[in-house]
Amino acid sequence: MGVKLQFDGPFDPLRISTIEDDDEVPVVDEEEDEEDFAPHGAEITKYKADNPGQKQTAQTAKPGKKEKKAKKTKSKENDAPTTTQPPPKSQQSTDKKPDDLELNPDFSFDADGGLNLVGPSHPWDFTSVKAAIKQQMKDTISTTVDEKIERRRAKVNRAADTKKKLLADGESQEEADNDFMDDGSDDEEVADDEEGVIASDSLDDDSVDENAEGEEMFDDGTDDDESEGEQDDEVVTTQHRHRDSDDEEDDDDEPDDIVQEKKKAEYFAPAPEAEESTTEAFTSMRLSRPILKGIAAMGFVKPTAIQARTIPIALQGKDICGSAVTGSGKTAAFIIPVLERLLFRPKNVATTRVLILVPTRELGVQCHSVAVNLAKFSDIQFCLCVGGLSTKTQEVELRARPDVVIATPGRLIDHIRNSRSFNLDSVEILIMDEADRMLEDGFADELNEIIKNTPKSRQTMLFSATMTDNVDDLIKLSLNRPVRLFVDSTTSIANRLVQEFIRVRAHREESRPAILAALCIRTYTSETIVFFRSKAAAHHMKIVFGLLGLKAAELHGNLTQLQRLEALEQFRDKQVDFLLATDLASRGLDIAGIKTVINYDMPRNYAQYVHRIGRTARGGAGGRAVSLVGEADRNVLKMAVKNSRDEVKHRIVPSQVVQKYERRIEKFKDTVKEIYAEEKEEKEMRKAEMEISKAQNIMEHEAEIKSRPARTWFQTEKEKAQAKELGLAKHHADFGIDSEEPVSKKRKAASQFDDDAPKRTSLSGLSRKKKRTKLAREEDAKQLATQARVARSVKKQARPQKLAAVPEPRTFVPKPSTKRREGGFDSEMGVSKKKTPKKTVTKQEPVQKKKEPKKLGKVRSVKAFKSKSKFKRR
């Protein structure tokens, strides 16, 4: 309930398109208690969502109703939104309209002062979501992994003390044994920032050769003949090969490019240039007062490039395909125009008009939190609809028809199919954050299902740092002449992000845990996020870190939703120094102050690498990404070096250091096994507990349970698995990744260090939705499956045809290129081999090499890294 619109001043008819679900309802013809959104005398031009070019002039409200409406307005300040055209900055303090002051007496809008309001300490907050989860939780018989570690640390420490005493007079015991269980904070172990140790200036072509002559510099530190005493890491700055913007694609792709460019020219609407006025301040964007207040409260002073370009176009109701580097404010870029448009919604009937899709629950929670914060001076209602939270609570919330639903695709489809009276028929704006992610894996079909359920006339906006502009992909989303707003190249990384690479030789794969421990104890001691490919590896290192005395939280899909949110909060609030995460945390998460991202193992593709390292150096801050690069990671390394803005660095952790940590970790082996055993035991108990409560439930509520209609899903398990495979193949093709490339056996072996970890089951590798569905159907699988199939086929027949058929998946045929085989760690890092004559180290060099036969396998690699120690290696 709010105040009726009143306008008494000029209003730019091109500036805002309002949302409407019924053209017959003029914006100002709302009930008396509609809110006062627009400036006095303003004329609103509305654009139909399906026809942005069509204008409709709204009636001008009669002045004088304001006092009447004001009485009805909620006492809350946020119920008095008013669209204003703020005066020029210079006049703001003196030239305020009395009406403005009347409406918001306590709000002074000053581009420097007002916008400098201290925003929330973090743009997101999980308190309410956590509380909701806790409410529905039952007590379980389990202790946290931290408790298990702590108990054992105390035990092992006692054992170590006893050992020390016994050996007090002895001289034979290796010194390393004495720090058996230290806390990793020995002064001698904490090296200074290595960057200055050996790092040389950016190398020109000549200096590359000089470096190439000293090949031992590129040894990976695995020599056995290290000098006495612990050494600092070596960090060598190597040549960078930043591509010019007009040199972005490989030469091989040229014919493809021409076809794609032609398609793009036809498909995308021309993107207007960013207006200078809008890039300067949010106030120039003619946003309404409540939105400006929300922006100010977030502490945003000036729009970022993507915001400056997106907001005016989004306000016009146009479809957008947007991309900008990680941490550049894309979330606010799509939320602000949505909120602005929602302020003008007809309010006679509550309607869900905006749907924001995100790929992960955490991103959903974060996006919801940012949206709620930005809208806190309005009456816009939100519903968070992600997995891991109570379906029932969401059903209740959805029944109230919130203005905005923020959802993960799986949970949303669940509601569409199984929550009575919920549908997407009234959605006018569809936003997909991390849209390229949604187009891959198992999401593609889910997305198709969602799109099928939304009206064609909707406005659609897609965003990602690695957004695809491949027309064939976008066609599936049935966009309407989208505007392509690519502020940065999709391969770009943040400006102040320094990239380091550590080579992990094939025969040293098992040293990864020790290298990681050395990095985290000696160099990157806090505000560091470590990415793992597998949940098992993340969990294993959580235990190892705990035993080493490092404060770490883990974040992956094997945890409960509450544990996941708590891990993020602990890391955000600096209660722990390290977040050990899988790719679950690689996209979109915005945690202030992350200094370092470590890739324990490289992600499967370059896009994922961009997102992972994009967790640092956000919003103009600096950061560092350190990646452990194995033999199988050449492609990603190559892309990373090629797209680096500045030099990349090659870090060498001395073998002596690695061996020291290997010994230390080796000593925990039994303790780690004990912890796994205890976890296993607890898991069994929890399972038994669950079974009991399930049985009790069935006994008590049998009739009700049986009368409930079975929850349905839109595809069979088989279909979903196939979709995932196709998505992956397509994504690999996009990024030039050889889908056939086997996962290095050695790496696999290295990640299987936790031999007591749960083995693969029939549920492994399935999405949460699949798992849940599968588990839920366990009891009477056949019966329910049959019911579901029947229900599905009946519903399918009743449904309209899909808006766009999914095109045949492209079969990826690896290009016969010798280029890839040439690339070893050294050549990807831009370092020439020893015998390369200086003058031949030019840009033409790789082209010549391209024609060489494919024979640069292991032999080349060993040669390239030749060092004095090569004779000693086993």
Ligand SMILES: Nc1ncnc2c1ncn2[C@@H]1O[C@H](COP(=O)(O)OP(=O)(O)OP(=O)(O)O)[C@@H](O)[C@H]1O
């Ligand atoms: N105009 C602004 N002024 C200052 N800070 C801003 C502005 N807009 C957004 N931010 C802040 O910048 C940070 C990054 O924003 P956001 O998470 O939206 O980035 P993103 O581009 O979506 O990143 P990613 O690609 O990783 O998802 C956030 O902390 C956000 O609060």
